[in-house]
Amino acid sequence: MFGNEIELLQETYYSIKHNQRRSFLSGFGIAWGILLLAILLGVGSGFQAGIMGLFQSFAQKSLYVYAGTTSQKYESFKEGRRITFSEDFIKTLRLKYTEIDAISPEISTSIPVRNNARDGVFRVTGINADYMHIRILEVGDSGRILTKADIQQTRPVAIVGENVKSILFGEKEALEKYINISGMLYKIVGILKNDNIFSASEINSIYIPVSCFLRNVASDNQFTSFSLYLKQNANASKFENNLRNYMAHYFRFKVKDEQAVYIANLEKQTSTFESFFNWLQGFIWFIGVCFLTSGMVGVSNIMYTVVKERTNEIGIRLAVGATPHSIIRLILLESVLITVISGIVGLIIGKSILLFIDWLLSMHENILMHKTELNMQTALAALSILVLSGIIAGLFPAIKASSIEPADAIRYENRG
Template sequence: MFDLDRWREIFQSISKNKLRSALSGFTVAFAILLFTLLFGIGNGLQNTFKNEFAKDAMNSIYMWSNRTTKAYKGNQIGRRIQFKNDDFSYLKEKFGDKIQTISPRIQRTSEVVYKSEKDVYTIRGVYPEYYILESAEVTEGRFLNYRDINEKSKVVVIGKMVEKDLFGQLSAFGKQINIGGIIYKIIGVFSDPGGDSDERYIYTPFSTMQKLYGNNDYIDEFGITYNPDLSIDDAISFGFKMQRELKKKHNVDPNDQRAIGLNNYASDNKEVSGMMVGLGILILVIGFGTLIAGIVGISNIMVYIVKERTKELGIRKAVGATPKAIVAMIMQESIFITAISGYAGLLFGVGILKVVGPSLEKFFILNPGVSQPVVIGATVVLILAGMIAGYLPAKRAANIKPVVALSAD
């Protein structure tokens, strides 16, 4: 039940003891402020990791060929390893049970022209499954299909930034562009969570690119997504196994780390997961350390406040106030100051993160922020601490006899 007289007494007590109330409030506000900033920065670092992995499918493996760095079986150092179409068939046949999708890739850089607009872009010859590897999303038209592959069609799917560069505000869908002197039809436009750089690629059928750029069966790279049911350790082992088999097939020294390159996102996931767990633990330790410091500060201040008000409490008891009423009044004042100060600290912390957030990107802290449940939970902890801190000394003071309280220094 709302007691107007009690609230008046609380506000009178606060106004008469401004310094005491300010110190109590500052302790709580500062603890919540630090807690908010710490968790916000921690979340910003986690967002950075997530953004990096958003560029490609999380269960991706990429393999590419290079030159050997070790002599092996009569072959000299520096021999160029060249993937071919039969390597693609070999991987599908040997590891089909663990492969979710697989696409070969050829990549070239070429000038692209539309009317008076032109620029240089990276052209990728791929299979239809490749959009899964890139986590791309077609926003207009469609992606490549197997009819395009079989017919070696001169069609392309372009990124949104290519569309913006060459077509401005116009739609590129259905129009034709000149790539290295060859006319292609645009059948789709895609967006990519990797950002602007990944939206400046142009995709064309793998078979078309093989025919037009060399008329051979060469492959630059394989993009693979493995079965998502594989554990991280199994996925890492799977990647190394494919690499070993290709080394065997191309007579490469098993210890040659350069001849056939491997980038397995499972390894990156394992490292990043460990880092994020460690970072989370560190932030929790520091954050809760901050809260404990705030709790200790509130407790000390409340002990001082109750001791300072011993005479006042004696007078209240002398004129008929019950111990229960005295305890309730002190606790209500404590909770009020703690809640208001905690909310102020929360608002101030969120405001700081919003203002300085964009400037923190250069320190690899992306979109720092905090979830409301976490900070509200921290504020509730401090409020409970304020209740306990106020209750224990108030209980002792409320049990003192009025004559003893009045004679206290």
């Protein structure tokens, strides 16, 4: 039994070896298709990991609320009314909703900031201690984040971005030094890390206690945005609806008036991105399978040529006792071997290209793509598709070969 199998493999090997150009042309389409599929899937996975990794800079169950201007009439109120928040409203939300784990105002303005002879215009934001956990802002090892005591005692302390530190202090140490904001000196207690694209956007930011901001920087105690973080067992979508309904009642605007208040639900946005990447991965598989199908058609055409070229040989085999089943096996095996070998070559080249892309990515920071990834399951799925395509590509030529009449095949003159 094993002798017959070995003999069959040897015959297939010699057939492929003696027709190298034909075999190469038939396998090129398959190799090209699997190579492109591997690259697209690997780059797609790296891009997905990069985008989803950005959301790690935010608490997953966080919501960001932005006040706007009403666009619809409500009872006796006309449209065009500006909505603003206050600290009392924030405290009311904290008491009303037990789902809230952290909540913070977010009041920003761009103003000049000085340090002796150096100065610059930076975005100064007033926050409370909860905000550092909502945005997951991190500082260098030798610094610290803002605390509840800083807010409660209105301590003039600040956390600054790297660019603020560079402009105001150059190469000198900035921690424990002072900067002048609106005529008041603030002690720098932390310098923000710059290790992803979102933290990179904070290089020109300065964070101070909201109590200091309202007392020394703001012209009034009203603001237009706040953020909050929900407990892990809370339903973010349900809470978003409840919050909108409550604010519509509190500020007297229509619930469907989205211009009055905009709520960014990070969990919902993350889910949207995940759905998009699932669709994208499916689309990549579709494109890859289309390439493989075109290669499979090429293999099938080549195998029809093989059957035509070997008509005399097939006729002699049938005449001396070979069964139609053995002829089918012979043709199918050649088709599958060409397909699988071409596919493995395509996978190896594709993986090599992905490794080269990884090397290029390692030379850059804060890029929207992590290391490319082509996992084992993907490789096995691709090889399974290759085996199936090889069987399909060789099936009809094999059936045609097995149905040749021995006498006609022996008389057949191959003019190709």
